[in-house]
Amino acid sequence: MALPFPYIYISCPCSDASRRxxxxxxxxxxxxxxxxxxxxxxxxxxRHPRSAFSLFPPEHLLYCEECHExxxxxxxxxxxxxxxxPDCLFESPxxxxxxxxxxxxxxxxxxxxxxxxxxxxxxxxxxxGPFVLNCNYCMWNTLDVGIKFDKAIGIRGQVDEMANGGKxxxxxxxxxxxxxxEPARKxxxxxxxxxxxxxxxxxxxxxxxxxxxPLDATARFNALRAFYKEQITxxxxxxxxxxxxxxxxxxxxxxxxQRIMNIYTNRDSSAKRSRQKLTIMRExxxxxxxxxxxxxSTKVSSPSIDYDETTTASQRAFQHPSFIGNPDAxxxxxxxxxxxxxxxxxxxxxATCKHILTRPDLKISSARYRIxxxxxxxxxxxxxxxxxxxxxxxxxxxxxxxxxLAPGKPVQFIMTLRNPLFDDASVSLGxxxxxxxxxxxxxxxxxxxxxxxxxxxAWDDALNNPPDRGTLNxxxxxxxxxxxxxxxxxxxxxxxxxxxxxxxxxxxxxELDEDEDVIEIxxxxxxxxxxxDLDAGLERRKRDKGLDDxxxxxxxxxxxxxxxxxxxxxxxx
Amino acid sequence: xxxxxxxxxxxxxxxxxxxxxxxxxxxxxxPGAYVRGTHGITLGEQTLVHPRAQLVAVHxxxxxxxxxxxxxxxxxxxxxxxxxxxxxxxxxxxxAGGSGSDESDPVKTTIHSRVYVHANAHVxxxxxIKEAVVIExxxxxxxxxxxxSHAKICAGVTVDRDVDDxxxxxxxxxxxxxxRRKRDQSETEHAELVETMRLKAMDKERExxxxxxxxxxxxxxxxxxx
Numbered sequence: 106m107a108l109p110f111p112y113i114y115i116s117c118p119c120s121d122a123s124r125r126x127x128x129x130x131x132x133x134x135x136x137x138x139x140x141x142x143x144x145x146x147x148x149x150x151x152r153h154p155r156s157a158f159s160l161f162p163p164e165h166l167l168y169c170e171e172c173h174e175x176x177x178x179x180x181x182x183x184x185x186x187x188x189x190x191p192d193c194l195f196e197s198p199x200x201x202x203x204x205x206x207x208x209x210x211x212x213x214x215x216x217x218x219x220x221x222x223x224x225x226x227x228x229x230x231x232x233x234g235p236f237v238l239n240c241n242y243c244m245w246n247t248l249d250v251g252i253k254f255d256k257a258i259g260i261r262g263q264v265d266e267m268a269n270g271g272k273x274x275x276x277x278x279x280x281x282x283x284x285x286x287e288p289a290r291k292x293x294x295x296x297x298x299x300x301x302x303x304x305x306x307x308x309x310x311x312x313x314x315x316x317x318x319p320l321d322a323t324a325r326f327n328a329l330r331a332f333y334k335e336q337i338t339x340x341x342x343x344x345x346x347x348x349x350x351x352x353x354x355x356x357x358x359x360x361x362x363q364r365i366m367n368i369y370t371n372r373d374s375s376a377k378r379s380r381q382k383l384t385i386m387r388e389x390x391x392x393x394x395x396x397x398x399x400x401x402s403t404k405v406s407s408p409s410i411d412y413d414e415t416t417t418a419s420q421r422a423f424q425h426p427s428f429i430g431n432p433d434a435x436x437x438x439x440x441x442x443x444x445x446x447x448x449x450x451x452x453x454x455x456a457t458c459k460h461i462l463t464r465p466d467l468k469i470s471s472a473r474y475r476i477x478x479x480x481x482x483x484x485x486x487x488x489x490x491x492x493x494x495x496x497x498x499x500x501x502x503x504x505x506x507x508x509x510l511a512p513g514k515p516v517q518f519i520m521t522l523r524n525p526l527f528d529d530a531s532v533s534l535g536x537x538x539x540x541x542x543x544x545x546x547x548x549x550x551x552x553x554x555x556x557x558x559x560x561x562x563a564w565d566d567a568l569n570n571p572p573d574r575g576t577l578n579x580x581x582x583x584x585x586x587x588x589x590x591x592x593x594x595x596x597x598x599x600x601x602x603x604x605x606x607x608x609x610x611x612x613x614x615x616e617l618d619e620d621e622d623v624i625e626i627x628x629x630x631x632x633x634x635x636x637x638d639l640d641a642g643l644e645r646r647k648r649d650k651g652l653d654d655x656x657x658x659x660x661x662x663x664x665x666x667x668x669x670x671x672x673x674x675x676x677x678x
Numbered sequence: 679x680x681x682x683x684x685x686x687x688x689x690x691x692x693x694x695x696x697x698x699x700x701x702x703x704x705x706x707x708x709p710g711a712y713v714r715g716t717h718g719i720t721l722g723e724q725t726l727v728h729p730r731a732q733l734v735a736v737h738x739x740x741x742x743x744x745x746x747x748x749x750x751x752x753x754x755x756x757x758x759x760x761x762x763x764x765x766x767x768x769x770x771x772x773x774a775g776g777s778g779s780d781e782s783d784p785v786k787t788t789i790h791s792r793v794y795v796h797a798n799a800h801v802x803x804x805x806x807i808k809e810a811v812v813i814e815x816x817x818x819x820x821x822x823x824x825x826x827s828h829a830k831i832c833a834g835v836t837v838d839r840d841v842d843d844x845x846x847x848x849x850x851x852x853x854x855x856x857x858r859r860k861r862d863q864s865e866t867e868h869a870e871l872v873e874t875m876r877l878k879a880m881d882k883e884r885e886x887x888x889x890x891x892x893x894x895x896x897x898x899x900x901x902x903x904x
Contacts, residue, residue: 218855219848228871239872243846243855244830248868413856 108672110508111489111518114160115480116149116668117177149668150541151625160670163487166480167453171460173663175480181453181462189469191448192222196469206429208444212260216240217430217440220423225257236260238442250438261444269431269439328395336386410436452476484632485522485532485557489671492517492601508674510624512608518673519591520550521599524557530634531556534600536626544676546624547605551587560596602626602671609678617678624673631666697735702744706888709895711748715740715755717784722746722791726888732756737803738784743791747884749815751798755787785821794880796833808843810877828857828873844869 150156159177167176189196192213197205214223221242227234228248236254239246247253251270254263389396416434423443424430430441452464464476494517510516524530533554539545591599609622697715701707702723710729713719717735722744727733731748733740734755748754785804789795792810799817801807807819808827818836819825826843835851846855857869 219853226875228875237872242832243848244857244872245855246868246872248872249865251864413854 108162110672110674112672113163113487113489114151114670114672115163115166115175115484116156116159116670117161117166117175117180118667119159119177119180148537148541149627149629149670151627151670152542156670163481163484164479167462168478168480168483169455169458169460169462170478171458172455173665175484175665175667176455176462180456182456182459183451183453185449186452186465187450187467187469188447189450190445192445194469197447202447205447206426207447208261208429209447210261210444212258213445214238214260214264214442215423215445216243216245217420217423217442218245218437219243222445223442225254225260227257228253247442250440252442264442264444265429269441325395325397328393329389330395332389332394333386339386414438416440482525484665484667485524485530485630487669487671488521488523489518489602489673490521492519509677510604510606510674512606512676512678515603515605518602518604519599520602520671521592521597522557523597525560525596526634527559527561528634528637529556529559530632532598533631535629535631540624540626542625543621544607544609546607546626546676548626549603550628551601551603552590553600555590555593555598555600557598558594558596563595604673606676609676611678622675622678624676626671626673628669628671629666630669631664633662633664636661636663706892706895708891709898724884724888726884726891728752728797728887728891734803738786740787742789743793743809745791745881745884746789746793746795747880747887748789748795749797749799752795753800754789754795755803756800757802790827792877792880810873830857 151160161177165178167181168174169176185199187196188199188202188207190209190211190213192209193211195209195211197210201210212225215221216223219240219242221240223238223240225236226239226246227236229235234253234255234257236257237247237252238254238260252264252267254260256263414436416437416439420437420440421432421434424432424434424440427433430443431439434440450465450469453462454460455462461476462478463474466473466475522532531554534550535553536548536550538549539547591601593599604624604626606624609617611617697713698718699707699713700718700720702721702725704723705721705725705727707713707721707725707727708729708731711727712730712732713735714732715735715737717737717739719733719735719739720741721727722742724744725742725746725748727742727748728750730750732751732753733742733748734753734757737755740755742748742754787801787803787805789801789807790809790811793807793813794811795801795807795813796815796817798815799813799819801813801819802821804821805819806824807813808825808829810828811825812830813819813825814831814833814835816834817831819831820836820838823837823840825831825837825841826845828844829841830846831837831841832846832848835847835849837847837851841847842856844857846857847853848855857873
């Protein structure tokens with residue numbers, strides 16, 4: 106595991122299959138409960154392949170106050186509260202975001218070379234421009250691709266309309282979502298195919314797009330698609346077997362499937378029909394229809410390019426999507442500045458009861474949360490250190506070195522649980538006497554059941570109690586008596602954990618599996634506490650709701666149990 | 679003001695022998711900057727050396743051109759004297775223009791005009807930095823390396839080989855970009871236009887900082903007199 110020893114992981118119960126059955130089917134609850142209880146008896150095995158999916162560091166967990174359960178990132182649903190640009194911190198309304206292609210619609214751009222943020226600078230008069238986008242890191246600027254701006258604001262709009270080299274971009278390059286997906290081109294169907302009239306079209310198309318500017322791949326695709334769609338509409342007026350809708354067909358829809366099946370099953374009849382009514386479709390001919398001569402494309406990728414002028418794979422990847430950037434760029438001069446990707450603020454809800462678990466502040470510039478129910482405010486925070494006895498382990502130093510235990514030699518650790526709740530909680534810890542897995546290490550918790558005090562004001566505590574309260578039983582400190590706490594304080598208690606590592610025997614040739622020598626101890630933690638008047642208002646509200654539903658009245662008693670996995674160290678072998 | 683600030687008084691070099699420093703009339707070598715070594719140090723006109731910058735002439739003479747900015751915590755002509763001072767500039771056979779009286783051959787460190795050396799950059803002895811180069815923070819330019827004019831060394835990069843003119847070195851020092859391609863005429867013009875703007879901004883910054891630092895130095899000397 107990646108964390109340094111000793112580490113703590115908590116298993117979210119959501120991955121427990123029996124549990125899922127329990128919660129999803131309320132009616133069959135009584136039937137399942139026996140089985141669930143039995144499953145609970147089974148020891149959690151941290152080495153099981155499935156465990157990896159349920160173990161989380163305690164900091165990653167949330168707590169639902171409605172279900173009284175720990176919630177891992179997999180048992181929450183997320184919803185987007187706001188979409189904003191991380192560079193200018195402007196919020197975009199939800200309806201606009203899609204049209205803006207999820208990128209900043211204002212002035213924020215990133216450098217296509219080094220992906221750092223670009224700034225608008227003036228080359229010339231500081232007020233009236235012209236302006237360029239400049240990368241202060243790699244000193245790329247839009248002049249390198251021949252783009253200048255007349256205004257210092259609304260850069261996104263200006264970039265969208267400009268091709269590299271400063272020329273106007275063909276209108277078809279507009280995004281397919283912006284509502285101008287279909288180019289405003291004259292239908293070729295106004296003339297009959299192969300009529301001499303098609304020649305007149307060409308100049309008409311040319312004056313909209315800049316002469317000589319070849320369409321890029323997306324525009325060509327759109328043009329070709331539109332063209333052939335029209336052709337098919339035209340021809341399918343007489344041929345029913347291949348309708349236009351086939352082009353936009355969703356393969357998942359049952360009606361489309363039906364149609365496809367029809368084509369195959371009635372092959373004879375459809376073949377007959379198509380033979381009868383053979384219509385002539387013409388192919389795309391002009392560049393406005395997306396037609397391109399191959400000689401032209403070979404000219405574009407001329408072989409004489411400096412290696413320095415070629416793009417890297419990551420630079421091309423940064424250019425996606427193709428209607429904003431140019432993912433096919435071969436040369437650096439074909440790259441385009443990319444508008445900043447928007448980011449979202451999300452709130453998280455419990456997947457089962459839809460209770461809000463986290464909700465960020467509405468203000469974009471604020472990074473705070475209005476609601477944040479993190480699990481560490483509800484479950485004890487556990488720390489583990491070696492027992493300070495002569496000849497024992499030294500406290501781990503933060504140099505990332507592994508804790509190595511000698512096999513067969515008992516080692517004691519102090520496990521301290523700190524109560525974050527404002528009520529006294531009784532804790533019971535259960536752990537198997539021998540850890541599951543191939544090497545059973547013997548584990549004993551000397552005091553498995555105890556109470557930890559409430560997390561009251563530290564000053565209250567100091568005033569109400571004599572100063573020696575902090576070390577409640579100094580005589581017992583250092584003693585390891587079964588059934589007695591090692592030490593206790595205002596809202597914490599520590600118990601002694603004794604481990605006898607098993608020796609790992611192996612043949613000469615046999616190699617250890619990865620992390621096979623790590624001692625991981627599963628501990629079942631069970632907490633019980635009674636909610637007092639601190640959040641009585643909340644309780645009352647809940648109770649009212651509960652009465653309406655005809656459920657049990659909430660008596661404020663809470664109980665929570667979960668598996669915790671403690672990684673202690675490695676066995677020397 | 680700067681004329682009335684002779685070099686030897688402005689140095690607080692810990693070494694016993696203060697190097698002969700030749701200053702331009704309009705150059706501000708801050709009293710807080712460290713100057714050490716025995717070889718000559720030459721500063722051009724209108725150059726600004728921030729306090730706590732180190733100009734080391736241990737390994738050989740040091741020459742800095744006009745209108746440069748040397749930021750604080752920079753070490754020019756290093757490495758700073760350790761046990762073996764001749765270790766660094768070995769293999770730097772470039773421009774031995776010094777007196778040669780030392781135990782090792784002196785190597786000349788040259789910084790040309792309009793160079794901006796940001797904070798905590800190290801230019802080792804024997805390096806040549808050409809005109810209008812930008813050296814960002816935490817950069818190390820190794821001994822004997824020539825950095826071409828108008829190049830930029832981005833933050834944290836260690837330069838161990840020569841850098842072309844108009845190049846940008848970034849990433850881990852393995853990424854390079856040419857700001858101006860040789861063939862393209864319009865490209866050249868554009869790059870030069872942007873570069874002119876940048877140099878203008880740098881001049882403004884230099885003048886502003888120089889005024890502030892001069893004022894601060896004057897106040898400090900007045901306070902000391904009282």
